[in-house]
Each structure stands twice: as C-alpha cells, then as structure tokens.
Amino acid sequence: MSYAQVIATLPDYIGKTVSINGWIANKRSSGKIIFLQIRDGSGFIQGVIVRDEAGEELFQNAETLTQESSVRVQGIVRKDERSKTGVELSVTALSVLQITHDYPITPKEHGVEFLMDHRHLWIRSSKQRAILKIRSEIIKAIRSFLDDHDFTQVDPPILTPSSCEGTTNLFHTKYFEEDAYLTQSGQLYMEAAAMALGRVYSFGPAFRAERSKTRRHLIEFWMIEPEMAFASHEDNLAVQEGLISYVVSHVLSNCSVELAALGRDTSKLEKVQAPFPRITYDEAISFLQANSFEINWGDDFGAPHETAIAKQYDRPVFVEKYPVGIKAFYMKPDPSRPEVALCADMLAPEGYGEIVGGSARIDDPELLLNRFREHQLSEEDYAWYLDLRKYGTVPHAGFGLGLERTVAWICGLEHVREPIPFPRLLYRLYP
Numbered sequence: 250m251s252y253a254q255v256i257a258t259l260p261d262y263i264g265k266t267v268s269i270n271g272w273i274a275n276k277r278s279s280g281k282i283i284f285l286q287i288r289d290g291s292g293f294i295q296g297v298i299v300r301d302e303a304g305e306e307l308f309q310n311a312e313t314l315t316q317e318s319s320v321r322v323q324g325i326v327r328k329d330e331r332s333k334t335g336v337e338l339s340v341t342a343l344s345v346l347q348i349t350h351d352y353p354i355t356p357k358e359h360g361v362e363f364l365m366d367h368r369h370l371w372i373r374s375s376k377q378r379a380i381l382k383i384r385s386e387i388i389k390a391i392r393s394f395l396d397d398h399d400f401t402q403v404d405p406p407i408l409t410p411s412s413c414e415g416t417t418n419l420f421h422t423k424y425f426e427e428d429a430y431l432t433q434s435g436q437l438y439m440e441a442a443a444m445a446l447g448r449v450y451s452f453g454p455a456f457r458a459e460r461s462k463t464r465r466h467l468i469e470f471w472m473i474e475p476e477m478a479f480a481s482h483e484d485n486l487a488v489q490e491g492l493i494s495y496v497v498s499h500v501l502s503n504c505s506v507e508l509a510a511l512g513r514d515t516s517k518l519e520k521v522q523a524p525f526p527r528i529t530y531d532e533a534i535s536f537l538q539a540n541s542f543e544i545n546w547g548d549d550f551g552a553p554h555e556t557a558i559a560k561q562y563d564r565p566v567f568v569e570k571y572p573v574g575i576k577a578f579y580m581k582p583d584p585s586r587p588e589v590a591l592c593a594d595m596l597a598p599e600g601y602g603e604i605v606g607g608s609a610r611i612d613d614p615e616l617l618l619n620r621f622r623e624h625q626l627s628e629e630d631y632a633w634y635l636d637l638r639k640y641g642t643v644p645h646a647g648f649g650l651g652l653e654r655t656v657a658w659i660c661g662l663e664h665v666r667e668p669i670p671f672p673r674l675l676y677r678l679y680p
C-alpha cells in the first residue's frame with residue numbers, strides 16, 4: 250500500500266484494504282473484541298478487532314491504546330448499516346506512533362473555562378471539528394459567490410494610521426516613531442480599490458478593543474468587505490441577500506455530516522432564501538415601543554432589541570435607514586430624508602443579531618468635508634480618502650459580513666468563542 254486513505258472517503262472502498270493515519274478518539278474492549286473510534290480529521294470510523302480472528306499480538310497491541318494515541322491502521326472496509334457513515338473497518342494491522350497518557354479532555358463534561366484553556370486540544374472533538382469544517386465551507390462559498398459575480402479580492406492593510414469605525418475601540422501600537430492602530434475595518438481602503446477595480450472584496454481580520462463581554466463580541470474577528478462602484482443602496486441589499494442565501498444553501502448541500510454532529514435543526518436553514526424582509530428603523534422603533542421596550546427614536550439597538558425584531562421572521566431581516574447620528578461618518582444620507590442614512594443591518598434569525606452592516610457611501614466632496622468637521626476627524630490624516638471624492642467620484646456602496654457571527658448562526662452555537670479556532674476575548678489571550 251503506497252498511500253493512506255482519508256476516513257471520509259472510505260464508503261468508496263467497501264471490500265478493499267486501506268490504510269489510515271489518525272488518532273484514537275475512544276476505545277471499548279470486552280476482552281474478546283475491541284472497538285476503536287478512529288479519527289483522522291476528515292471523519293470518524295469504528296475499527297473492530299476480534300481476538301480470535303486478529304491474532305494475539307495485534308489484539309494485545311490494540312489493548313494498550315489510550316484516548317488520543319496516534320496510530321497508523323490497516324484494515325478492510327466493511328459495509329455496516331448501524332454506522333452513521335455506513336462503513337466500519339476490520340483492523341488487520343496496527344502501528345503505534347505514541348501511546349498518550351492523561352489526555353486532559355475526557356468524554357465527561359468539562360466547564361467552559363477549562364475547555365477554553367485547552368482550546369488547542371478541544372478543537373479535536375467532533376463538534377469543534379464540525380464547526381471549523383463548516384467555517385471553512387462558508388469561506389469557500391463566500392469567495393465563490395463573489396468571484397462569480399465579478400468581484401476582485403483586494404487586501405487592505407492591517408496596520409493603519411487612523412480609524413474607520415470611530416476612535417473608541419482602537420488597538421494602539423507603535424510604528425517605529427509614529428502611532429499606528431490595528432485595523433477595525435478595511436472599508437476606506439476598499440473604497441479606493443473599488444474606484445480602481447469596480448467590484449472588490451477583502452477578507453481579513455479586524456480588531457476592536459471593546460470592553461464588552463457578550464456572546465457576540467470578539468476582540469479579533471474576521472470580516473468580508475465587498476465594495477462596489479456605481480452601486481446604490483438597493484444594489485447593496487440585493488448582493489447581501491444573494492450572498493447569504495447562497496452560503497446557507499452551500500452549507501446545507503456540503504456539510505450534512507457536520508450539521509448532524511452539531512444537532513442543527515436544518516429546517517430553519519432551508520427557509521433562508523432571498524428576498525429577505527425589510528423594515529425601516531422607524532418601523533422597528535414603533536414595533537419595539539408597542540412591545541413595551543423603553544426606546545426612543547435616535548437610540549441604537551442592543552441585543553434584546555435585535556432579538557425581538559428578528560424573532561418575527563423565519564429568515565434574516567434588513568433593518569434600514571438608521572438615524573445618521575448613530576452611524577458612521579461615511580454613510581450617505583437619504584436624499585429625501587437627510588436625518589436617516591442609506592444603510593442597513595442584516596439581523597440573523599433565532600436571536601443571532603447583526604451579521605452584516607453596510608451602506609451607501611457619501612460621494613459628494615462638500616458633504617464629506619462637512620462630516621469630517623462634525624466628527625472632528627483630521628482632514629490631513631484622511632487626505633487620501635478625500636481625494637477619492639475629488640477625482641472621479643461616483644455613487645458607491647458596500648458592506649461588512651462578520652464571519653464568526655455568521656458561522657455561529659448557521660451552526661446554531663451559543664457563543665462566538667466557538668466559530669473561531671483561537672478566540673481573542675476580553676479576558677483571554679491564551680492559548
């Protein structure tokens with residue numbers, strides 16, 4: 250045998266001898282028969298060793314295996330109706346790379362802090378593996394949707410001289426003698442890129458020094474930021490709902506094993522089809538007031554508000570046209586009602602909150618200058634950004650999709666610490 254098969258492909262090898270490189274997730278032995286739960290990252294398979302058939306040496310060798318021992322296994326793939334994957338392995342040879350002692354994560358229940366301290370090992374468990382696999386498929390789907398719709402990927406800088414989303418939550422660092430900040434959003438650079446390439450997107454990390462400890466906030470998260478020249482607010486929403494419904498259908502068709510491992514109710518995901526409902530901020534405020542929330546026009550929404558709004562729908566909902574006062578400086582005002590912006594937040598169903606935020610951008614040079622003055626932003630620091638309105642300004646729009654919140658929603662997870670391999674949280678920088 251010259252190469253090892255991966256477990257996920259074993260249903261194609263029924264009756265054949267295969268070789269697998271992996272780890273022992275679990276072992277049960279009756280003294281006459283040993284069942285090994287073998288994992289290799291692509292999936293799990295049950296290996297069976299019958300004492301009378303396998304011979305004493307192989308059986309004794311297998312008896313020494315412990316949880317997370319590393320092995321190379323050879324065996325014959327058998328059809329097995331009781332197995333989730335339809336196959337099991339009759340083990341014929343075993344070579345042990347390491348017998349593991351005292352693996353800290355046992356099949357018993359562990360507390361969240363313990364698991365987070367052992368995140369480097371926790372990601373081996375079947376649920377965590379499923380989440381990371383789905384995250385990867387979501388990224389693949391986002392890229393293929395955008396690539397197929399004529400978007401070009403452009404990478405904005407991570408180290409920046411100024412802020413994009415406001416100065417309150419910037420991570421400061423020294424850039425030799427100058428001050429620098431870790432990026433909060435690549436948007437301003439993506440606006441420059443859209444004027445060069447038309448339709449662009451970035452995919453990278455964003456950093457927010459937010460002192461909020463919620464189940465929706467990470468300090469370091471990943472964002473996809475498409476930006477389109479010659480695009481309106483309406484165009485912007487159409488791309489967003491097309492993208493999200495494509496991503497959900499891609500996961501449904503390609504991740505059934507992983508969704509099952511997570512116990513995800515897929516009937517909820519099947520309903521996620523464009524077009525998505527839209528309500529205005531004004532309508533959302535009236536709805537909240539009618540439902541006994543103490544909120545006034547001009548207030549921003551918190552998690553309970555977003556949850557209450559989203560609960561009325563079976564798919565994501567756009568809340569559009571927020572007051573300009575609670576949104577970023579670059580958002581274009583609605584020409585027919587300048588006190589609100591041509592923006593929208595997409596709220597995921599089932600209480601997951603805002604997964605996308607976007608807007609049309611101010612394209613008028615005068616108006617943008619006024620906004621800079623109102624927000625006390627330095628015209629010198631942002632001179633390059635103002636140039637974009639001096640040299641061939643056009644209507645344009647874009648949005649930011651938060652990857653971890655999207656993965657959390659699609660996987661049905663409680664907290665954003667799980668959809669990212671090594672979360673950075675308010676009180677956690679380890680491992």
Ligand code: 4AD
Nearest residue numbers: 434436466467470474604605606607647648649651
């Ligand atoms: O709404 P936000 O702050 O928008 C921007 O940064 C714009 N510049 C995007 C653009 O128009 N190009 O962030 C966009 C999305 C949010 O909807 C949310 O999904 C996610 O990023 N997000 C976070 N995810 C995890 N932890 C945090 N602290 C997040 N902050 C925002």
Ligand code: MG
Nearest residue numbers: 594603605606
């Ligand atoms: Mg937002």
